[in-house]
Amino acid sequence: MELHNIERLIEKYFEATTTVAEEEMLRSYFSGDDVAPHLAQHAPMFNYFTQAKKERFTKPVPLKPRKQYLKWVSVAAIAVFICGLYFYQPTPAPVTLADEYTQEEIESAKEAFALLAMNFNKGTEQLYHLEEFEKTTNKFLTKK
Known part of the structure; x- marks a missing residue:
């Protein structure tokens, strides 16, 4: 690839005006061994993007909600009810x-x-x- 073309693509990339195809050209250029010395500072960034694109989330995602929270909500409701009974003070009879x-x-x-x-x-x-x-x-x- 032409060095001038790569420099122009890098400028467009930092101005956020490149297309997906142009960004793929930049990734393929920086993944190679013949990177110009004055452009070598950008190589780790494009190599990181290439590696990050390959990463996948492999943990299983639970699709059903767990029922454990219902047990704790009922325990909390009972605790609030018992505290209410403990601190309840009936009103005194009206004074004549x-x-x-x-x-x-x-x-x-x-x-x-x-x-x-x-x-x-x-x-x-x-x-x-x-x-x-x-x-x-x-x-x-x-x-x-």
Whole structure:
């Protein structure tokens, strides 16, 4: 092969514009014994590609999934369930007012609420007077 042609193919190869046939020509050139000294630095790379192309994966590939993981998933689920039972704390029964407060405190609160309701009713009575005032005012304002 021409040395100039090989140099041009190497340039194309590093620019990633070679075809498969041109790359095969480069591999065959670098696998031979008559490699130019200034191109000898590229020979190990092309020889590696030739060797790598011949390598094959020979280990068997399992096509069926193994069922071992199902055993471990069930063991993990049981462990989580047991931990949940161990750390489970039931909620206490609801506390009634009689359990929390004395009878005097409950009666005092009832009196306070009665006083509040009485004062609230006085306020609503005042609103009734305000409503009557508004009606009479509107009578005078709408008469012309």
